[in-house]
Amino acid sequence: MVIVRLFFALILAACIISGAVLSTFALKWGRDIPDFRELDNLTLGSTTRVYARDRSLIGILAPTMPGGGRINRTLVTLDEVSPYMVAAVVTSEDRRFFEHYGLDPQGVSRGLIRTFNGERVEGGSTLTNQLIKNTLLQDRYEGARTPERKIKEWILSVQAERAFTKEEVLRNYLNVVYWGRGGALDIIGVHAAARSYLGKDPKDLTLAESVYLTILLPKPGRYFDYAAYRPLMRSLLTRMVEDNWITPAQANEAWREKLAPRGWKVAYDDQGNLKGAKLVNPNAKNVAGVVTERAPHFMQQVERELIARFGRERVFGSGGLTVYTTLDPKAQRAAEQASRDAVIPSGATLGMALLDPQNGEVLAMVGQKLHGNRPPAEWNNAVQGARQVGSSIKPLLYTTAVDLGYGQDHTEPDQPVSFPCVGCPGGVWQPGNFEGRVSGRNVTLRYALDNSLNLPTVRLADRIGLPAFTTKLRQLGLPVPERPNLTLSIGTLETSPLKMAAAYAPFANGGLYYEPSYLRRVETASGQVLYDSSRDRPKPRRVWSPQVAYVGMDMLLGVVNDLGQTEGGLAWRARIPGRQVGGKTGTTNDVKDLWFVGLTPQAVGAVWVGKQAGGVMPRNAYSGTINPPIWKQMVEGALAGKPPARFEPPEGVGFKQLGAVRAAYVIKKTENAPTTPHVAKDTRPRYTWVKSLPEDPATMIVALDRQTLLLADEFTPADRIVRRRIRVQDLPLYQPQPRQGSVSTPVTAGTAQ
Known part of the structure; x- marks a missing residue:
C-alpha cells in the first residue's frame, strides 16, 4: 500500500x-503576441481602391496582416461561396469546428504528448488555429512548428473565438488559406483557388468541384497527379454524408460528375471511375487569370506610403480609402512593353522608373523583367534595389564643378594617377579608364563625359574635394557612404533607379529637387480629403541655380548626341527623333550592373539591368548597348502624341564652341533689372524703381518675385527677380510662406569601376 x-x-x-x-x-x-483584433481588417468593406491619374482603376488594396500573411485581393463573404465548399472544408479540416472554442481538446492532448516525446509538434490544428497561423504568426515563425508558436496560436485562437462568430472565423479562413503556387504568385483564398483551378467563381462551385479543391488544401502539389488523389474525393464525400452535410444520392451524383481541372484532360466511365487523366498544360492554373491589379510594383509602393502616412487602421479599416495616384497608364504600358521586349543577358533582370521632372510624380514603374503575361516576382528592383551606379554618377560630379565655377572647357589630364589608399596593394589606388585606354593629353570636361573617362573624373573630384561632392549628393536624395573616398566619383555609390531618376530631374526643371511622389489625392469612404498633393506635398529644394542646371543638362545632351555609332558614342541609341534627349550610361566593375539614366523636358527615367542576387554578367555586356534602347522604348511610348518640348536656356547662360560642339556656360555677371516697372494690384504699399528714390535710412532695397510680389527666395527663377526699394516698416508685408524640404539618410557603398 x-x-x-x-x-x-x-x-x-x-x-x-x-x-x-x-x-x-x-x-x-503570452506577453509577446500580436493583437487578435487585427483580424477585424479582414472585412469586405475595408478595401482601398486605387486609381491612376486618368481615374481608371489600378487595383484594390485588401488587408495585409502584420504577421506577414498575404491576402487575396478579392475577399468574399460566405454568401459568395458555395455551401458545398463550406461543408467540404469543415468536414476535411475541422469536423468539430462548430463545437469547440478555438481549441480541439483531443488535438491539443495529442500535440502535448508529441511535444513531451520530442516528436514533431502537431495537434489542435482547428480552422481557427490555421487562420491565426496564416495571418498573425506567419512572419514570426516561417512555418516552424515550435512549442512557443503553438502556445501563442492557442492563446490567439481562444481570443479570436471570443471576439468573432463562427461564420466570421470561417469566412476569414477561406480568404487567407494557401492553395498552392500559380505561376510567380501564391494562390491565396477561395476566390483565387476557384478561378485558378476551375475557372469559376466560388459561389458557382458544384459539390464535386468543392471536394476537389478541398483535397488540395493539405498538399496543393496533388494537382499534378489527379489519378493518384482521385480516391481522396470519394473518402471526403463519404465523411460529408456521415456528418449529414449531404445525402448518399448527392455524394454518388458528385462522384459521377465529369470533373476536369484546368490543364487536365480527363475521361470517366458512367459510374465516375477514372479511365484516363493527362496533364496537358501545367501552367493553366496560373494565378494571372484571377489578378486584375495593374502595375503591381507601383501598387506596392502606394500601399507602403499609405500605411506610413495614415496607419494600417485608416487604410484597411473604416471602409477603406479612395486613392488617386500619379500613375500614367500610357507610360506604364510603354514601360511594361519595354520590359517584355528588353534583350538582356541570360539570368539577368531589370528595374525601371519614370518621373515627371516638373513635380517628381512617378509616371511608371517596373520592378522586374517581364515575360509575356506572367506575373512578376514581388521584389521591386526599381525601388528596393541598391546597386552601384557606375559612371551614371559622373554628371552629378561635373555639375558640382560647374557650380563651383568650372566650365565645360575646363581641362584635366587624361593620364595615369595614384592616390594613397589604406588596404590597397602597395598602399596606393590607381584608377584606370575603361579597357585601360589613355590618351595622355588634357581633355575638357565635356569630352571626358562624352567618353566616360575615369582618370580626368577622379582628378576633378580630387580638385574640388569630396565634401563639396558628397554634400551635393545628399541634397539630391542619394545615400552617401559613411566614409566616402575618391572611388565615389566613378560610381561606387549604391542606390535604386527611382532615386537616380529623381537626382537627374533637377537638370530638366531648372535645378529643383522633388521627392518622388505616388499620391495626388486621398479620400475616406465618407469623402473627407486626407491628402491633396497641391496642398500637402513637400516643397522642392533648390540644388542648382537655373544656369548651373542648364549647363549640366547641356553636357547630358552631349553624351547622347555629340558622338554617333561610328564615333564610339556611348548613348546614341537613346535618341528619339524630334525630341531633345540627354543621359548617361554606367557599367560597374566585372559587369555586375548596367545603367542608363536619361531625360527629356517632359520625362526623366532610369533603367538598371543586372542579376537579382548579384554576380557578374558576360564580359561583352555593355550598358550603352543594352539599356538605352529599353529607356527609349519606355519614354517614346510615354510621350507618344504629346508635342515635343525644348530646354530653353535661362538668362545668364552663354554658348561657346568647343571643337565641333556648341557648349553652354554660366555668365558670371548678369543684369536682371526689367525695362518697365511692375505695378502691384493690391492694397499693399506701392514700391518704386530703385533709382527713383534718394538714399533714405527708412527704406531698403529688396529682391522681389515679380509674379507673387513677395520676397524672392532660393526657389525663385532668376528671370522673375526684380529689385525694389521699400520702407523698412513694410518689410513684413512682403514675407513669403516658409518652405520645407527633406534630406535622405546616408548608407554605405562598395567598390566599382
Whole structure:
C-alpha cells in the first residue's frame, strides 16, 4: 500500500511540476503576441481602391496582416461561396469546428504528448488555429512548428473565438488559406483557388468541384497527379454524408460528375471511375487569370506610403480609402512593353522608373523583367534595389564643378594617377579608364563625359574635394557612404533607379529637387480629403541655380548626341527623333550592373539591368548597348502624341564652341533689372524703381518675385527677380510662406569601376 501511495504521489508531483513549467512558459510567450483584433481588417468593406491619374482603376488594396500573411485581393463573404465548399472544408479540416472554442481538446492532448516525446509538434490544428497561423504568426515563425508558436496560436485562437462568430472565423479562413503556387504568385483564398483551378467563381462551385479543391488544401502539389488523389474525393464525400452535410444520392451524383481541372484532360466511365487523366498544360492554373491589379510594383509602393502616412487602421479599416495616384497608364504600358521586349543577358533582370521632372510624380514603374503575361516576382528592383551606379554618377560630379565655377572647357589630364589608399596593394589606388585606354593629353570636361573617362573624373573630384561632392549628393536624395573616398566619383555609390531618376530631374526643371511622389489625392469612404498633393506635398529644394542646371543638362545632351555609332558614342541609341534627349550610361566593375539614366523636358527615367542576387554578367555586356534602347522604348511610348518640348536656356547662360560642339556656360555677371516697372494690384504699399528714390535710412532695397510680389527666395527663377526699394516698416508685408524640404539618410557603398 505504501508503494502504491508513493507511486501516485510521484505522479501527482510530476503533474504539478509539469503544469508549473508549462504555466511559466505560457506566461512568458503570452506577453509577446500580436493583437487578435487585427483580424477585424479582414472585412469586405475595408478595401482601398486605387486609381491612376486618368481615374481608371489600378487595383484594390485588401488587408495585409502584420504577421506577414498575404491576402487575396478579392475577399468574399460566405454568401459568395458555395455551401458545398463550406461543408467540404469543415468536414476535411475541422469536423468539430462548430463545437469547440478555438481549441480541439483531443488535438491539443495529442500535440502535448508529441511535444513531451520530442516528436514533431502537431495537434489542435482547428480552422481557427490555421487562420491565426496564416495571418498573425506567419512572419514570426516561417512555418516552424515550435512549442512557443503553438502556445501563442492557442492563446490567439481562444481570443479570436471570443471576439468573432463562427461564420466570421470561417469566412476569414477561406480568404487567407494557401492553395498552392500559380505561376510567380501564391494562390491565396477561395476566390483565387476557384478561378485558378476551375475557372469559376466560388459561389458557382458544384459539390464535386468543392471536394476537389478541398483535397488540395493539405498538399496543393496533388494537382499534378489527379489519378493518384482521385480516391481522396470519394473518402471526403463519404465523411460529408456521415456528418449529414449531404445525402448518399448527392455524394454518388458528385462522384459521377465529369470533373476536369484546368490543364487536365480527363475521361470517366458512367459510374465516375477514372479511365484516363493527362496533364496537358501545367501552367493553366496560373494565378494571372484571377489578378486584375495593374502595375503591381507601383501598387506596392502606394500601399507602403499609405500605411506610413495614415496607419494600417485608416487604410484597411473604416471602409477603406479612395486613392488617386500619379500613375500614367500610357507610360506604364510603354514601360511594361519595354520590359517584355528588353534583350538582356541570360539570368539577368531589370528595374525601371519614370518621373515627371516638373513635380517628381512617378509616371511608371517596373520592378522586374517581364515575360509575356506572367506575373512578376514581388521584389521591386526599381525601388528596393541598391546597386552601384557606375559612371551614371559622373554628371552629378561635373555639375558640382560647374557650380563651383568650372566650365565645360575646363581641362584635366587624361593620364595615369595614384592616390594613397589604406588596404590597397602597395598602399596606393590607381584608377584606370575603361579597357585601360589613355590618351595622355588634357581633355575638357565635356569630352571626358562624352567618353566616360575615369582618370580626368577622379582628378576633378580630387580638385574640388569630396565634401563639396558628397554634400551635393545628399541634397539630391542619394545615400552617401559613411566614409566616402575618391572611388565615389566613378560610381561606387549604391542606390535604386527611382532615386537616380529623381537626382537627374533637377537638370530638366531648372535645378529643383522633388521627392518622388505616388499620391495626388486621398479620400475616406465618407469623402473627407486626407491628402491633396497641391496642398500637402513637400516643397522642392533648390540644388542648382537655373544656369548651373542648364549647363549640366547641356553636357547630358552631349553624351547622347555629340558622338554617333561610328564615333564610339556611348548613348546614341537613346535618341528619339524630334525630341531633345540627354543621359548617361554606367557599367560597374566585372559587369555586375548596367545603367542608363536619361531625360527629356517632359520625362526623366532610369533603367538598371543586372542579376537579382548579384554576380557578374558576360564580359561583352555593355550598358550603352543594352539599356538605352529599353529607356527609349519606355519614354517614346510615354510621350507618344504629346508635342515635343525644348530646354530653353535661362538668362545668364552663354554658348561657346568647343571643337565641333556648341557648349553652354554660366555668365558670371548678369543684369536682371526689367525695362518697365511692375505695378502691384493690391492694397499693399506701392514700391518704386530703385533709382527713383534718394538714399533714405527708412527704406531698403529688396529682391522681389515679380509674379507673387513677395520676397524672392532660393526657389525663385532668376528671370522673375526684380529689385525694389521699400520702407523698412513694410518689410513684413512682403514675407513669403516658409518652405520645407527633406534630406535622405546616408548608407554605405562598395567598390566599382
